[in-house]
Amino acid sequence: MIGSARKRLLIALAFLLPNLLGFLVFTAGPVLFSLAMSFTDWALTKHNSFSSTPVRFVGIENYARLLWGDESGFFWNYFGNTVYLMIGIPIGIAGSLGLALLLNAKSSPAGRGSKAWGVGVALAVTAISCFGVWMLTTPGPAPTELTAVKSGEIGLTDLTVFQVDRARSNAAVLAMAVLGAVVAGGMAFGSAFFRTLFYLPSLLAGVAMFLLWKTLYRPRGGLINAGLEPLLNWITHATKQTPEWVWKAGAAGVFGLVAMLAGLTVVNGVRNLGSGVAGAAALFGRVAWAATLLAAGWGVAIVLWRVHGWAADGLKPPDWLIDPTYAKPALIVMGVWCGVGGGNMLLYLAGLSNVPPELYEAASIDGASGWQRFKHVTWPQLAPTTFFIVIMSTIGGLQGGFEQAMVMTGGAAETRVLAFYLYERAFKGTFELGLASAIAWVMFAMIFAMTIVNFRLGSQMTND
Amino acid sequence: MAQVVLRNVGKVYDRKVRAVEGFNLDIRDGEFVVFVGPSGCGKSTTLRMIAGLEDITEGTVDIGGRVVNHVHPKDRDIAMVFQNYALYPHMTVFKNLAFGLMLRKMPKEEIRRRVGEAARLLGIEQLLERKPKALSGGQRQRVALGRAIVREPQVFLFDEPLSNLDAKLRVVTRTELKNLHQRLRTTTIYVTHDQEEAMTLGDRIVVMSNGRIQQVDTPLNVYRRPVNRFVAAFLGSPPMNFVEGTIAREGQRPVFVGGDWLRLALPADQPGVAADLARHEGRPLVLGFRPNAMSEHAAGKFAPPGGGNALRLATTVVEPLGDKIDVSCQTPAGQRLIARIDARDNFPAGQTIEFFLDPEHVHVFEPGEFGPNILRPPA
Numbered sequence: 001m002i003g004s005a006r007k008r009l010l011i012a013l014a015f016l017l018p019n020l021l022g023f024l025v026f027t028a029g030p031v032l033f034s035l036a037m038s039f040t041d042w043a044l045t046k047h048n049s050f051s052s053t054p055v056r057f058v059g060i061e062n063y064a065r066l067l068w069g070d071e072s073g074f075f076w077n078y079f080g081n082t083v084y085l086m087i088g089i090p091i092g093i094a095g096s097l098g099l100a101l102l103l104n105a106k107s108s109p110a111g112r113g114s115k116a117w118g119v120g121v122a123l124a125v126t127a128i129s130c131f132g133v134w135m136l137t138t139p140g141p142a143p144t145e146l147t148a149v150k151s152g153e154i155g156l157t158d159l160t161v162f163q164v165d166r167a168r169s170n171a172a173v174l175a176m177a178v179l180g181a182v183v184a185g186g187m188a189f190g191s192a193f194f195r196t197l198f199y200l201p202s203l204l205a206g207v208a209m210f211l212l213w214k215t216l217y218r219p220r221g222g223l224i225n226a227g228l229e230p231l232l233n234w235i236t237h238a239t240k241q242t243p244e245w246v247w248k249a250g251a252a253g254v255f256g257l258v259a260m261l262a263g264l265t266v267v268n269g270v271r272n273l274g275s276g277v278a279g280a281a282a283l284f285g286r287v288a289w290a291a292t293l294l295a296a297g298w299g300v301a302i303v304l305w306r307v308h309g310w311a312a313d314g315l316k317p318p319d320w321l322i323d324p325t326y327a328k329p330a331l332i333v334m335g336v337w338c339g340v341g342g343g344n345m346l347l348y349l350a351g352l353s354n355v356p357p358e359l360y361e362a363a364s365i366d367g368a369s370g371w372q373r374f375k376h377v378t379w380p381q382l383a384p385t386t387f388f389i390v391i392m393s394t395i396g397g398l399q400g401g402f403e404q405a406m407v408m409t410g411g412a413a414e415t416r417v418l419a420f421y422l423y424e425r426a427f428k429g430t431f432e433l434g435l436a437s438a439i440a441w442v443m444f445a446m447i448f449a450m451t452i453v454n455f456r457l458g459s460q461m462t463n464d
Numbered sequence: 465m466a467q468v469v470l471r472n473v474g475k476v477y478d479r480k481v482r483a484v485e486g487f488n489l490d491i492r493d494g495e496f497v498v499f500v501g502p503s504g505c506g507k508s509t510t511l512r513m514i515a516g517l518e519d520i521t522e523g524t525v526d527i528g529g530r531v532v533n534h535v536h537p538k539d540r541d542i543a544m545v546f547q548n549y550a551l552y553p554h555m556t557v558f559k560n561l562a563f564g565l566m567l568r569k570m571p572k573e574e575i576r577r578r579v580g581e582a583a584r585l586l587g588i589e590q591l592l593e594r595k596p597k598a599l600s601g602g603q604r605q606r607v608a609l610g611r612a613i614v615r616e617p618q619v620f621l622f623d624e625p626l627s628n629l630d631a632k633l634r635v636v637t638r639t640e641l642k643n644l645h646q647r648l649r650t651t652t653i654y655v656t657h658d659q660e661e662a663m664t665l666g667d668r669i670v671v672m673s674n675g676r677i678q679q680v681d682t683p684l685n686v687y688r689r690p691v692n693r694f695v696a697a698f699l700g701s702p703p704m705n706f707v708e709g710t711i712a713r714e715g716q717r718p719v720f721v722g723g724d725w726l727r728l729a730l731p732a733d734q735p736g737v738a739a740d741l742a743r744h745e746g747r748p749l750v751l752g753f754r755p756n757a758m759s760e761h762a763a764g765k766f767a768p769p770g771g772g773n774a775l776r777l778a779t780t781v782v783e784p785l786g787d788k789i790d791v792s793c794q795t796p797a798g799q800r801l802i803a804r805i806d807a808r809d810n811f812p813a814g815q816t817i818e819f820f821l822d823p824e825h826v827h828v829f830e831p832g833e834f835g836p837n838i839l840r841p842p843a
Contacts, residue, residue: 358550361517366564366611367538376563380554 038062038438044431062438082417086397088332093389095340099198100348103191118187126180133176137169198341210407213334217320228317239311251304258297262290324414331404331415344389351385387458391451398447418443466528466618466651467493474522475509483509484675494649498666500656506675507655508623515544515621528618543612544621549604551596558592561610582613602633622654638664659699671695689842693829696752702790705801707751711744720751725796729772731823740838750835752827755804758819766820773821782813
């Protein structure tokens with residue numbers, strides 16, 4: 001040891017100083033300052049170089065306005081939007097786990113020869129299919145300027161029929177080619193190819209991705225609706241062919257079946273009710289599962305019940321980002337797509353590679369099926385990973401959503417989240433910095449509380 | 465209870481790496497067979513093929529009169545104990561034991577009875593509500609054993625189950641395992657790289673190297689009559705000493721000549737052996753003798769009638785073991801030998817001393833790692 005304890009402490013602090021200084025000046029300072037700001041009426045429209053009104057300390061007024069005062073309508077609405085958009089989190093986590101399981105599955109070792117064969121066949125099939133699709137969909141020779149007919153389709157009125165048809169044909173060929181390339185690439189490079197592919201959205205800048213999806217979601221001419229339109233037309237046609245009672249009977253049948261399944265689940269749970277907390281938890285799990293089943297069945301049944309009525313007017317694909325009903329689901333779908341192959345998938349892959357293979361072998365000899373091996377080995381072994389992912393995703397979900405609202409819908413009300421609300425109050429309109437700071441601290445309190453709840457529940461789960 | 469028959473079993477990984485070749489073995493009902501060999505010899509692979517955890521590339525595995533090559537592990541009626549125990553970490557000991565039975569939809573009463581019985585047999589009744597991470601290594605090992613026992617399978621498969629235990633516990637558990645086998649009489653296949661474990665546990669041991677069986681016999685037969693130099697070197701601790709030389713003839717007697725410092729008259733009373741030795745006269749051969757076939761006193765079996773069994777060696781290191789001592793020696797040719805002799809105080813290290821060999825316990829091998837035993841081949 002060199003020098004006294006005090007001297008060594010000073011040396012250590014000197015080494016830490018650059019980082020410490022940065023943290024104090026750029027993180028801790030502003031955070032504390034914003035806490036102070038949240039108790040003032042600081043607004044740039046009132047307090048600026050043209051006015052001499054002093055910033056006033058208003059106590060908890062900002063918080064009161066948010067939670068039950070004049071701003072509470074906005075606040076709770078946007079809070080609701082934030083929570084709604086968080087539906088994507090469990091879906092995304094399940095998707096990440098699914099992808100990780102797929103990528104982790106051992107592929108049968110193919111020799112180099114048969115691999116080359118597979119890739120060759122895949123490429124050949126792709127080429128032939130692309131040519132076939134092109135032959136089937138490509139419009140005839142381009143019309144002269146005089147014979148060109150305007151398409152007249154909504155949103156595409158300035159294009160000729162020929163131009164619309166050619167664009168659709170090109171899109172179909174492109175989709176075919178991408179599909180073939182994915183299959184061939186997977187054959188050639190195995191899971192590394194898919195791992196890279198799935199991770200790609202995380203490498204690209206978020207806003208670029210959002211703009212891409214905005215194009216996909218365009219109500220007319222967007223790829224998604226271009227694909228949905230023929231499908232919906234076919235469903236409309238098919239629906240009109242069958243009498244209404246068939247659909248209503250189907251709806252009743254589906255719901256009846258699901259209700260029976262849910263009932264059996266609960267009844268079985270009650271019959272095998274174990275003792276103590278574990279037994280109660282198991283029963284609770286069964287009831288939750290039955291409820292989910294019932295809700296899903298109810299949804300499908302409603303659609304079946306009404307589809308005939310809808311089809312009478314012709315089924316139209318939704319105006320995704322514009323229609324208030326579909327804006328949030330559209331954002332959720334996009335969010336899941338962007339995130340499903342990213343960090344969470346990598347965490348799950350790492351978690352999976354840490355599961356001792358002997359556990360699977362022991363379970364296999366014990367007679368566990370694939371699903372039972374997942375339930376009794378993989379899932380418990382991944383509990384710490386899932387715990388971490390849930391916590392991080394919940395925090396991210398409560399904080400996030402600003403870019404989506406800004407880029408995708410230009411801040412349409414139904415997609416506004418708390419982060420967007422904060423931005424809007426602080427940097428637009430009345431520039432109410434005090435109120436915006438209060439929003440930030442309410443968000444912090446919610447995230448903090450949520451994380452504590454997660455920790456309590458999670459440590460029970462993972463310590464087992 | 466069942467017999468296990470392996471016919472020409474072979475394993476090739478990825479169409480190029482051969483792990484096991486031409487494995488033929490008949491394991492009798494209730495027998496305790498140990499596969500032993502250095503790491504990478506294919507013993508674990510063979511066990512895993514029997515368990516169904518590896519595909520069988522060639523040949524057939526037959527358990528209880530049924531070829532199981534394409535039978536799922538769970539339907540082979542086997543139970544396996546893994547080196548790292550592979551206990552389910554989130555389940556209590558009770559659940560670990562009961563899991564396989566629960567999956568087989570056994571009635572709850574029967575499960576409770578079997579788990580209780582196994583727990584009593586292994587002395588882990590007070591641990592049933594604990595999780596594996598709250599158990600010591602030895603306790604985990606018992607739980608793993610219990611998980612195999614409750615299934616009441618036709619065959620137990622053990623994959624180095626003791627190698628994660630400390631030395632003392634290993635010896636104790638070894639004895640318990642043997643005791644358990646004598647009570648349950650379930651056919652058992654046991655894999656280890658520890659020759660001592662193999663010798664003490666097995667009714668028969670299967671010595672393997674490079675994916676092939678070298679020798680199958682009772683422990684003592686393998687020890688006394690190793691089929692080749694590899695088996696001779698692998699079994700026994702400290703390992704057998706080897707000295708290179710040739711066979712010459714002195715009158716009617718064959719003599720092993722090692723340089724100018726060793727002339728050992730070989731016992732050649734059995735006619736076949738004498739002829740065999742005669743055929744190898746003048747060719748390079750290897751003399752093998754275990755450390756305990758040496759003595760510093762020419763008395764009893766170390767004093768054969770014709771004499772000619774002395775060798776002068778320079779002692780280097782002396783390791784006392786209690787009633788015996790291991791003496792490391794150097795031959796005039798610079799080769800290292802070990803003698804295990806009766807203990808005495810002040811045994812001189814760093815001196816040249818005369819040792820005497822027991823000619824009834826020497827072996828002669830053809831050269832090479834797998835040179836066959838020509839003096840004492842297996843009966």
